[in-house]
Amino acid sequence: MLTIASKAKRFNCITVKWSLDVQQLADKRAVLIIIDGMADRPLIDHDYKTPLEFANTPNMDRLAKGGLVGQLDPISPGIRAGSDVANLALLGYDPAKYYTGRGALEALGAGMELRPGDVAFRCNFATVDDDFRVEDRRAGRIRKGASKLAKVVDAIKIDGVPGIKTIFKATVDHRAVLVLRGEKLSRMISDTDPKEEGAKIAISRGLDGSEEAKRTSAAVNEFVKRSHEALREHPLNQERANKGEKAANIVLTRGAGTIPNLPSFKSMFDLRGCCISGTPMVQGIAMAAGMEVVDVKGATGGIKTDYEAKAKAVIEGSKDKNFVLVHVKAPDIAGHDGDFKGKVRTLEEADGLVGHIIDEVDIGLNYVALTADHATPVGYGAHTGDPVPIIIGGPDVPASRVLKLSEASAARGNLGRIRGLDLMPIITDLVGRSRLYGS
Amino acid sequence: MLTIASKAKRFNCITVKWSLDVQQLADKRAVLIIIDGMADRPLIDHDYKTPLEFANTPNMDRLAKGGLVGQLDPISPGIRAGSDVANLALLGYDPAKYYTGRGALEALGAGMELRPGDVAFRCNFATVDDDFRVEDRRAGRIRKGASKLAKVVDAIKIDGVPGIKTIFKATVDHRAVLVLRGEKLSRMISDTDPKEEGAKIAISRGLDGSEEAKRTSAAVNEFVKRSHEALREHPLNQERANKGEKAANIVLTRGAGTIPNLPSFKSMFDLRGCCISGTPMVQGIAMAAGMEVVDVKGATGGIKTDYEAKAKAVIEGSKDKNFVLVHVKAPDIAGHDGDFKGKVRTLEEADGLVGHIIDEVDIGLNYVALTADHATPVGYGAHTGDPVPIIIGGPDVPASRVLKLSEASAARGNLGRIRGLDLMPIITDLVGRSRLYGS
Numbered sequence: 001m002l003t004i005a006s007k008a009k010r011f012n013c014i015t016v017k018w019s020l021d022v023q024q025l026a027d028k029r030a031v032l033i034i035i036d037g038m039a040d041r042p043l044i045d046h047d048y049k050t051p052l053e054f055a056n057t058p059n060m061d062r063l064a065k066g067g068l069v070g071q072l073d074p075i076s077p078g079i080r081a082g083s084d085v086a087n088l089a090l091l092g093y094d095p096a097k098y099y100t101g102r103g104a105l106e107a108l109g110a111g112m113e114l115r116p117g118d119v120a121f122r123c124n125f126a127t128v129d130d131d132f133r134v135e136d137r138r139a140g141r142i143r144k145g146a147s148k149l150a151k152v153v154d155a156i157k158i159d160g161v162p163g164i165k166t167i168f169k170a171t172v173d174h175r176a177v178l179v180l181r182g183e184k185l186s187r188m189i190s191d192t193d194p195k196e197e198g199a200k201i202a203i204s205r206g207l208d209g210s211e212e213a214k215r216t217s218a219a220v221n222e223f224v225k226r227s228h229e230a231l232r233e234h235p236l237n238q239e240r241a242n243k244g245e246k247a248a249n250i251v252l253t254r255g256a257g258t259i260p261n262l263p264s265f266k267s268m269f270d271l272r273g274c275c276i277s278g279t280p281m282v283q284g285i286a287m288a289a290g291m292e293v294v295d296v297k298g299a300t301g302g303i304k305t306d307y308e309a310k311a312k313a314v315i316e317g318s319k320d321k322n323f324v325l326v327h328v329k330a331p332d333i334a335g336h337d338g339d340f341k342g343k344v345r346t347l348e349e350a351d352g353l354v355g356h357i358i359d360e361v362d363i364g365l366n367y368v369a370l371t372a373d374h375a376t377p378v379g380y381g382a383h384t385g386d387p388v389p390i391i392i393g394g395p396d397v398p399a400s401r402v403l404k405l406s407e408a409s410a411a412r413g414n415l416g417r418i419r420g421l422d423l424m425p426i427i428t429d430l431v432g433r434s435r436l437y438g439s
Numbered sequence: 440m441l442t443i444a445s446k447a448k449r450f451n452c453i454t455v456k457w458s459l460d461v462q463q464l465a466d467k468r469a470v471l472i473i474i475d476g477m478a479d480r481p482l483i484d485h486d487y488k489t490p491l492e493f494a495n496t497p498n499m500d501r502l503a504k505g506g507l508v509g510q511l512d513p514i515s516p517g518i519r520a521g522s523d524v525a526n527l528a529l530l531g532y533d534p535a536k537y538y539t540g541r542g543a544l545e546a547l548g549a550g551m552e553l554r555p556g557d558v559a560f561r562c563n564f565a566t567v568d569d570d571f572r573v574e575d576r577r578a579g580r581i582r583k584g585a586s587k588l589a590k591v592v593d594a595i596k597i598d599g600v601p602g603i604k605t606i607f608k609a610t611v612d613h614r615a616v617l618v619l620r621g622e623k624l625s626r627m628i629s630d631t632d633p634k635e636e637g638a639k640i641a642i643s644r645g646l647d648g649s650e651e652a653k654r655t656s657a658a659v660n661e662f663v664k665r666s667h668e669a670l671r672e673h674p675l676n677q678e679r680a681n682k683g684e685k686a687a688n689i690v691l692t693r694g695a696g697t698i699p700n701l702p703s704f705k706s707m708f709d710l711r712g713c714c715i716s717g718t719p720m721v722q723g724i725a726m727a728a729g730m731e732v733v734d735v736k737g738a739t740g741g742i743k744t745d746y747e748a749k750a751k752a753v754i755e756g757s758k759d760k761n762f763v764l765v766h767v768k769a770p771d772i773a774g775h776d777g778d779f780k781g782k783v784r785t786l787e788e789a790d791g792l793v794g795h796i797i798d799e800v801d802i803g804l805n806y807v808a809l810t811a812d813h814a815t816p817v818g819y820g821a822h823t824g825d826p827v828p829i830i831i832g833g834p835d836v837p838a839s840r841v842l843k844l845s846e847a848s849a850a851r852g853n854l855g856r857i858r859g860l861d862l863m864p865i866i867t868d869l870v871g872r873s874r875l876y877g878s
Binding site for chain 1: 836838858861865876
């Protein structure tokens, strides 16, 4: 344990690094790094190693060696979690209580105004043939011009269902958000995205027999049809065709959601939080929780992101915060793409970010936690229900003495097996802001 | 990741072993082996070893070495579970929600028709003296002639309580089932089995003050009295007396239950399940869950069972299934009898069954899980609330490198500590049939 003298010295050193005034220094701080889809399964073609075992991650290893290391089930053992429910749980919000669909989180994160009663959708620009069969669910992962396409989609009017306004915005790569605004809407409707290539687009249907769901699904079906009419002759698609690229000639919808009613992060954990992420859904959760969302130029939420800028934002952009959420998307994308080398590379890049953070955030005084929202094994190209590694480094925690962070070493760590909802109470307690239960 | 070629090869090899057509082969399969009462405590008389540590179990060890190994609390830590609630939990049914008494599960497993409103009881043939003091709760574990005795018990008419019909059937050894059918019955009544030898039989009482419980307990008390009248002069008991065996001169009741309302196993886990067990209660749960119950000649549910026949049933009887539950009763019986050597022997016999299964069920492609429903330490002769070992072997799971399966090595395994209700979600996720929670 640190003596008063050495603490004062550390305060001094922190003052320089975080540029904080003395009063703010009374707090211990925590940084939570979520590496999206980090965990994997042993691969027969890679000597039964996982990408994390294969990757050179000296900074994660350093954090693990001196810190608590264990396994974390985002929801509970075996449950295959989407990123939305997993991130809610990691931030201390029980999805069983607070989850109201992904679309709303995406809309918030995209900076769209969302009102009670609105229903929002996660959308993809996609490629269909004349028979509405999906050739590419991501329109060749279109990276340029999506905002131009979004303009014509935003202008769509729904004639068949009266009193519904559509608002549409492109976000990252092929991704976009649709908001339906009007009377009597429901999120209890099915997706138009068939979620597999070669299949016809799906017809949205009401899921609960209500008039509202019927009406909302009719509006969505018309929207999708009109998006095809608006996009198929778009000059940008002709350009793409000339270059041999897939046309972004339709918008597919999924994850209907309404604005979630989250108690503020401050009220739950007595922490002033901020969020550094290029992923709209994560930004949306942070906004719904009343955290500050730091806009980092270069943090794209895509496979290529500027980790230097992200690391700088953790240090600079959080001067008046004592909790910083840093979300790294790229390893999940590599996992979905089944790209072993890409996953190794993105994990190594994320490790560089971790290095910057633990160098700057004095972990003799503050805490750095690192985990994943779920596993996205490259052999599956999808989320699985495996536990993910969790590390918590900082003052007064027992050292795991784990030498190399991996799924296997996490299973032999000193933290045991915890759940996503356990994480924030542990962090809150370590930084000294937990409330006593009982008396 | 398996290449297509190596997958095809594995499919091929599986085709021979499981005799399945190609379409069925698209599924991964899972076998869950439940070794009843397997876990134990270290015994001072046996060099602080448990029966499992003492037993030669090369096949369980092989499965453990290459698979996930951990501890499982059937319900939650320290909770001493009956086999009924434990097996419900292991199959994914929360007993807090679905348990309606053991008697009904026994009745279903015994092939008796059970209607809503019926109350069923687990029964023992027992030995009482003229003063209704219990000399032997199991009538010397009577093995022959119980069905003859059951006939005279089935013919009993209850005169004191109008409108109640009794249906009685012998099951395994000294065990039997009673069903009460009629208006206004309740399962909220106490047992007539005092559960200790030397005590007088208990008088059944209503537990909730209701008229229905009062009426049902009166019927049960009359039934027990009449069973003594019907049995004490039975020729078979005179024969037993001549041979120096205990008379089966009364029927004791316990575990009043009504038919449980389980959602189907298929609807919960998207798995086509079948059950191989000689134990009526386990068969009853499987039936209530809509699983196929495979009748295996020689699988007795007693201390002597035909493991070859059981193993064959796993392979042959499950052609169109992707989930096979195999339940082994004998180690629990040895535990209840306080028989260390017997427990070691039955564990070694069960290990032979495990060997047959893992040889035939290609665990390069399919999964084999092994656990217990609870501990039955020989030093206690009763269930205890200890965690039990759990192993899950199959493709893509990290190897525990545990060399010998035991309670102690399980506590140091790579799966951590999970609960009974976590098991089916983990298995469902591994075989690739889990639904995504969230998006």
